[in-house]
Amino acid sequence: MNYNFLTIEGNIGAGKTTLATLLSKYYNSRLVLEEFAENPFLPKFYKNPRQFAFPLELFFMAERYKQMKDLIQQKDLFQSLTISDYLFTKSLLFAKITLPEDEFRLYQRLFDIINQQLVQPDLLIYLHSPISRLQENIKKRNRYYEQNIEDQYLFSIQETYTHYIKQYNIKTLIIDASNADFLGNEKHFKAVVDALEKTYEKGQHYLTLP
Numbered sequence: 001m002n003y004n005f006l007t008i009e010g011n012i013g014a015g016k017t018t019l020a021t022l023l024s025k026y027y028n029s030r031l032v033l034e035e036f037a038e039n040p041f042l043p044k045f046y047k048n049p050r051q052f053a054f055p056l057e058l059f060f061m062a063e064r065y066k067q068m069k070d071l072i073q074q075k076d077l078f079q080s081l082t083i084s085d086y087l088f089t090k091s092l093l094f095a096k097i098t099l100p101e102d103e104f105r106l107y108q109r110l111f112d113i114i115n116q117q118l119v120q121p122d123l124l125i126y127l128h129s130p131i132s133r134l135q136e137n138i139k140k141r142n143r144y145y146e147q148n149i150e151d152q153y154l155f156s157i158q159e160t161y162t163h164y165i166k167q168y169n170i171k172t173l174i175i176d177a178s179n180a181d182f183l184g185n186e187k188h189f190k191a192v193v194d195a196l197e198k199t200y201e202k203g204q205h206y207l208t209l210p
């Protein structure tokens, strides 16, 4: 496998953490997981988005920056594989949806300054699931503050990711995760491992699971 830094992305409840964890065990790689549970603004945000979006987004950006910075400072980043379950740009993509225009512009200025200092993954794996499947996953895992997420919010997140991947022609492996079961179905996991043996040009590449 030819990658040093792989990032898994996808909508809320797409299964990023599960796949990142399985891949990191398989490749014996370093694993960087998002620590969203540490964000004290998240439950407040879901209750009152308008009031808490800005501190929520700032907190996410600060936490993610700290994690990514620590990663760069560890000398062996380019000698071994690192897998993360989020992209630093995720903060900006969510902020575009959650913040009003003027606050978003301010956020973007901060983001641009910080983002310049960070290393970008050499392949993005994007898990694509229909909204109905995401809602099922969200119900099943039952985090209390996520139980009233509207389809429209998930749809906006999906559109924002798709637009970002296309706009910047990001090297992305898009996995159709509609029926994915990476934990329970060995064939699904194997298909991902096989796909990671290949090298890809910039742009979007698609994987359908068996």
Ligand SMILES: Nc1ncnc2c1ncn2[C@@H]1O[C@H](COP(=O)(O)OP(=O)(O)OP(=O)(O)O)[C@@H](O)[C@H]1O
Pocket (backbone or CB within 6 Å): 010, 011, 012, 013, 014, 015, 016, 017, 018, 034, 036, 042, 056, 057, 060, 086, 090, 091, 092, 094, 095, 098, 146
């Ligand atoms: N920048 C952000 N702005 C608003 N909410 C965010 C942001 N980043 C994460 N969240 C929220 O944090 C929670 C965890 O999100 P995330 O998508 O990272 O993990 P997840 O849904 O557990 O992923 P998966 O199920 O794919 O492993 C979700 O409720 C999500 O909406």
